[in-house]
Amino acid sequence: MACTSANSLLQLKCSSSHQTPLLNSRRNISAGSFNLKGGGLIHKGFVYRSQRQFIPRSKVGVIRAVAIPLEPAPVESAEYRKELAERYGFNQIGEPLPDTVTLKDVITSLPKKVFEIDDVKAWKTVLISATSYALGLLMISKAPWYLLPLAWAWTGTAVTGFFVIGHDCAHKSFSTNKLVEDIVGTLAFLPLIYPYEPWRFKHDKHHAKTNMLKEDTAWQPVWKDEFESNPLLRKAIINGYGPLRCWMSIAHWLVVHFDLTKFRPNEVKRVKISLACVFAFIAIGWPLIIYKTGIMGWIKFWLMPWLGYHFWMSTFTMVHHTAPHIPFKYSEEWNAAQAQLNGTVHCAYPQWIEILCHDINVHIPHHISPKIPSYNLRAAHKSLQENWGKYLNEASWNWRLMKTILTVCHVYDKEQNYVSFDEVAPEESGSIKFLKKVMPDYA
Incomplete structure (x- = not known):
């Protein structure tokens, strides 16, 4: 196992x-x-x-x-880890981190310069995202119908860069001026109609409880009793965690971030401000787009790039923390250093994606300390490779990696970490069996 x-x-x-x-x-x-x-x-x-x-x-x-x-x-055998890496589509599966290693040990091993905020580099990321997004909108306006998917892919990736900028602002790693961070973060999230403060509060908990059962606010394995509770829910879960998983962040966005009852009393005021900004953008921005370009223009210029953003939002998040060998643990068994160093995946994507998304997939150092600005993540990762390299989980994006996540990592199991839907409910898991047949297996 x-x-x-x-x-x-x-x-x-x-x-x-x-x-x-x-x-x-x-x-x-x-x-x-x-x-x-x-x-x-x-x-x-x-x-x-x-x-x-x-x-x-x-x-x-x-x-x-x-x-x-x-x-x-x-699990302690190098040959077995190499076999697992090949099977799952990883470059390397890290050794188990000793219980004696603390998160503080890992943080103090990093060079101090990787924590330094550089205003010029920070605003350079804004310039890259604004320019690439504007270029994407121009491409959409000029592209013939058969090239629109390429234009949408570029624009959706570019607008994901805005999310990463807001992400840095939420972690207080964009600017030394905290008011500037809140303003930039709120504005960066507006094209995505994502409420900044609600996301920030929930995302902070994801960092504090990474891969902790029932506590992590990002991905969670499916619970067997929930899966078996209702046939309609079971079908929805199978499709949601299978073929539709690359857009499941839409459900997360809608369910988690707009419900005031999900926030503490001291958070509600800031949550309301963010929600007001989002609703103002919808009330003003959408009618303007429709007035200028019509309903089809709204679909072309806003909806399709937004779906492209959610593709990356879902894909990045599940790749960062989901693999058959990475366990979710209850709080009493959970270890911060193991979860952040051993339970986070570094995944290299094509260079244009890395540039437009500001290296967010250099993700292990970000989980070691979210105070590291996005433009310093590569330097921090190099340091981790030098000092903790044998414990790191590393991959380059490939079809086998995606196929493993979409067809294996489903229902929580204490012994195996995950059991696939087609093992638990074979008669109802036709979509999972279909994915296993049609998805490429290239690594």
């Missing part, structure tokens, strides 16, 4: 002429000195039999035996 602790494996060889193995099975056995007594394993004065019975030391005879440790458990 990936990313869970395997049981110890011992092989005990008798010193008789036949050297018959007396025990060759997986057991939860404490570390220490062991001897074999009367067919059982003695540790701290007791005999451990395969039937899990404990017998006092005084009632057994002694035979000579030697305990020989075999290979490490698969």
Whole structure:
């Protein structure tokens, strides 16, 4: 099983002429000195039999035996991790991070310069996004119908850059002037009709509780009891976490960010201001677009790029934290350093996407410390590779990676991390089986 602790494996060889193995099975056995007594394993004065019975030391005879440790458990094996990486579409699956390593240890290993805010670099990202977005709108206005999908892809990616700018503002890594950050963040989110403050409050919790069951506000595995509760809901979940998953952030945007009851009393005032800005943009911006270009113009110039943005919003988020070997854990088992360093994925995309989206997919250092500005993420990642490289999960975007996430990472399972829908409900998971057949498997 990936990313869970395997049981110890011992092989005990008798010193008789036949050297018959007396025990060759997986057991939860404490570390220490062991001897074999009367067919059982003695540790701290007791005999451990395969039937899990404990017998006092005084009632057994002694035979000579030697305990020989075999290979490490698969999760600790470099060869097994390499096999998993190939299977899942990763370049590297990191070693498990020791429990003794703290998030502070990782943060203090980073150069201080990666935390420095540079106003020139910050406003350069605004210039890149504004220019690329304007170019995208021009392309949409001039492109023949058969080139519109390319224009929409460019414009949707460009407007994702606005989201990343607002994302830096929310983390207080855009400017030393906090009022400027709030204004820029609110304005950057407006073309996406995304309320800045509600998103900021929920996103802060995602960083504080990354991959924590029931607490992380980004992706969560599907709960089996919820999945089995209602046939209609089950069908919606299968399609939502399968073929429609690259647009599931739309549901998250709608359900989470506009409901005042989901926020603490001290947050509600700022939430209302953000909602007022969004509704003002809808009330003024949409009629202007329709007045100038008609309903089809609204679809061409706003809706299709917006859907392109949500494609990246969904895809980036699920790739950052979702893989068969990356566990979600309950709060009592959760470890901050493991979740942020071991549970976050660095994924390299084509260069034009990296530029337009301001390196947001250099994501591990961002989870080590969200105070690192987007333009310093690559330098921070280089430092992490030098100091913690063997623990990192790294990939370059490929079809096998996407196919793994869309067809495997579904229902929460403590032992396996995830169980796919077609294992839990094979008769109703036709869309998942279809994806397994038609999606390319190139890595």
